[in-house]
Amino acid sequence: GLVNTRDMFAKAIKGGYAIPAYNFNNMEQMQAIVQACVETKSPVILQVSRGARDYANINLLRNMARGVVEYAHELGCDIPIVLHLDHGDSFETCKDCIDNGFSSVMIDGSHFPYDENVALTRKVVEYAHQFDVTVEGELGVLAGIEDEVSSAVTHYTRPEEVEDFVSKTGVDSLAISIGTSHGANKFTPAQCTRNADGILIPPPLRFDILKEIEVKLPGFPIVLHGSSSVPQEYVKMINEHGGALKDSVGIPEEQLREASKSAVCKINIDSDGRLAMTGTIRRIFDEKPAEFDPRKYLGPAREALKKMYMHKNIDVLGSAGHA
Numbered sequence: 083g084l085v086n087t088r089d090m091f092a093k094a095i096k097g098g099y100a101i102p103a104y105n106f107n108n109m110e111q112m113q114a115i116v117q118a119c120v121e122t123k124s125p126v127i128l129q130v131s132r133g134a135r136d137y138a139n140i141n142l143l144r145n146m147a148r149g150v151v152e153y154a155h156e157l158g159c160d161i162p163i164v165l166h167l168d169h170g171d172s173f174e175t176c177k178d179c180i181d182n183g184f185s186s187v188m189i190d191g192s193h194f195p196y197d198e199n200v201a202l203t204r205k206v207v208e209y210a211h212q213f214d215v216t217v218e219g220e221l222g223v224l225a226g227i228e229d230e231v232s233s234a235v236t237h238y239t240r241p242e243e244v245e246d247f248v249s250k251t252g253v254d255s256l257a258i259s260i261g262t263s264h265g266a267n268k269f270t271p272a273q274c275t276r277n278a279d280g281i282l283i284p285p286p287l288r289f290d291i292l293k294e295i296e297v298k299l300p301g302f303p304i305v306l307h308g309s310s311s312v313p314q315e316y317v318k319m320i321n322e323h324g325g326a327l328k329d330s331v332g333i334p335e336e337q338l339r340e341a342s343k344s345a346v347c348k349i350n351i352d353s354d355g356r357l358a359m360t361g362t363i364r365r366i367f368d369e370k371p372a373e374f375d376p377r378k379y380l381g382p383a384r385e386a387l388k389k390m391y392m393h394k395n396i397d398v399l400g401s402a403g404h405a
């Protein structure tokens with residue numbers, strides 16, 4: 083069956099790697115994630131956002147995720163699989179997911195005043211732990227859109243708050259803000275420098291803040307949201323086939339590789355999957371305008387996704403081989 087994040091995170095911290103947390107909204111994305119993680123023998127967190135719940139229906143997503151355990155077995159490896167609610171916005175949303183078989187939830191109270199965040203998170207933890215469901219909380223605000231709540235600016239996590247937050251709430255992991263953000267435009271051109279090819283080079287993540295947090299919470303699981311790398315290969319593919327993405331920039335892989343070796347043991351990636359799918363589908367529409375069988379473009383999009391996830395597991399997060 084599905085597992086919670088407890089053992090997975092303990093092993094990842096010890097082993098110096100991070101577990102991939104990939105978002106899914108449909109069958110092809112889910113298949114690509116599971117195929118990639120089975121082939122690389124990687125544990126995985128399948129995450130469902132508020133947007134995904136609205137788009138695909140919670141019951142269908144849950145049953146798909148349950149089927150995934152058998153699907154992985156059929157593909158040849160019983161990898162540990164977590165079904166996680168991404169950016170839970172209220173106690174009720176978290177409760178609904180827990181009651182519907184999710185093995186992990188996030189309660190995102192990061193935009194509330196500190197004491198309200200503590201109280202809300204505590205309430206979710208008390209409910210979740212009765213069912214052995216693990217809970218992710220968040221301190222600090224990422225720039226970009228977090229499920230309808232958007233912030234133009236980054237508020238870094240304050241290391242002086244983390245110990246108090248974790249002890250008062252009882253959370254199993256903590257999402258922090260050290261310069262990542264959601265979406266495919268993580269930094270404005272003004273925040274970046276440009277290399278010789280005109281490619282935007284973003285400012286580095288605040289590893290100094292991460293280190294301070296690790297000192298305050300030794301061995302405690304840390305989560306990074308907004309960790310897509312925005313592969314320029316797919317940005318280019320989209321733009322060469324009728325798309326109009328401008329100044330898209332993500333987190334360089336080298337920095338995610340470094341973060342994976344630390345207490346960071348869950349890395350959230352959604353936008354890169356969107357880019358790989360959209361790029362592939364645009365290319366096929368452009369190259370084969372007479373094609374009208376959805377399998378002929380969703381199939382290759384699924385292949386592109388799988389290839390990208392395998393690369394992340396093997397070359398970036400280091401989760402490959404740890405199932």
Ligand code: G3H
Pocket residue numbers: 105131132133134168169227228229230264265352353
């Ligand atoms: O937190 C952001 C995730 O990428 C989910 O986005 O709510 O549009 O599905 P979404």
Ligand code: 13P
Pocket residue numbers: 105168169263264265266306307308309310311350351352353354
């Ligand atoms: P990206 O937009 O960088 O993929 O972040 C996804 C995320 O944090 C989902 O919670």
Ligand code: NA
Pocket residue numbers: 094095098099100341342343344345346347
């Ligand atoms: Na790690």
Ligand code: ZN
Pocket residue numbers: 169228264307308350
């Ligand atoms: Zn997020």
